[in-house]
Amino acid sequence: MPTPPWFLILNGKSAGDDAVRDAVARVRDRGQPLLVRVTWEAGDAERYVHEAIAADAAVIVAGGGDGTLSEVAEALAHTGEAAAALPALSLLPLGTANDFATATGIPVEPLAALDLISSSGARPIDLLQVDGDGAVHWCANLASGGFGTEVTVETHDGLKKMLGGLAYVITGIARLGRIEPIRARIHGEGFQWEGGFIALGLGNGRQAGGGQVLCPDAVLDDGLLELTVVPELSGELVSTLGTLFSDGKHAALEQVAERARLREVWIEAERPMTLNLDGEPLQARRFHVRCEAGRVRMHLPAHTPLLSG
Structure with missing residues (x-):
């Protein structure tokens, strides 16, 4: 049975980050399928989230700052599906301040952030609807x-x-x-x-x-x-x-x-x-x-x- 893929939805500002490229290569070398999608304009994140769901992705990684995290989380919420039926969410912190990562203790080093997916279970979290x-x-x-x-x-x-x-x-x-x-x-x-x-x-x-x-x-x-x-x-x-x-x-x-x-x-x-x-x-x-x-x-x-x- 094929291993369910991970999807990395990467903020376009970080597309050339060598540390991110190296981390993605390392994860793939271990046998974990990891597909990368780069955002360019409004609506890309939601489109990629739907693509990930159609591909039975196990995890969607938001690659960027707090805004990218919220954008991906919003796209998941918009599906109307229960959390258990959706891919889990993860964060690869690439923002300026990385406030969410700092407060939660998510590593800012790309490979360590991706390794967190395998070392920790996915927990239900709340979102704010405004x-x-x-x-x-x-x-x-x-x-x-x-x-x-x-x-x-x-x-x-x-x-x-x-x-x-x-x-x-x-x-x-x-x-x-x-x-x-x-x-x-x-x-x-x-x-x-x-x-x-x-x-x-x-x-x-x-x-x-x-x-x-x-x-x-x-x-x-x-x-x-x-x-x-x-x-x-x-x-x-x-x-x-x-x-x-x-x-x-x-x-x-x-x-x-x-x-x-x-x-x-x-x-x-x-x-x-x-x-x-x-x-x-x-x-x-x-x-x-x-x-x-x-x-x-x-x-x-x-x-x-x-x-x-």
């Missing part, structure tokens, strides 16, 4: 709004390529003098908040934007999203902004943030605002964010802190 004024998207890691979102969206691709995660820091420093709070009403079961915020996190994962830990207690398989709202700051608290997101357990974040764990959240802003869904900006005045429990299966390190078990 409806912004009728446009529905999916997110594997974290949806963020406010200061961190503006930093991520405004950081130039060339700067990210040259400086990596440091590029987000530089852009963040440049924005420190012009942070404008977003006024909104945020509510869910047993939770109500209204006012101006400078940062918002809706976490399946814990960090985004090059290491901003907005949802320090989020886990991937509890059927809940972690909500963190950082209200507008005043007085001496403004001076803590530089360290506020560097460590999710930092006293400054705990002092100012509103936190909750919910199955779904509604956000109603006074004016259109942007949620950053793992690098994909979505603008709307009203959002409904829901946690879809166990929507896909994923290969993760056995001792990752992001699994509840």
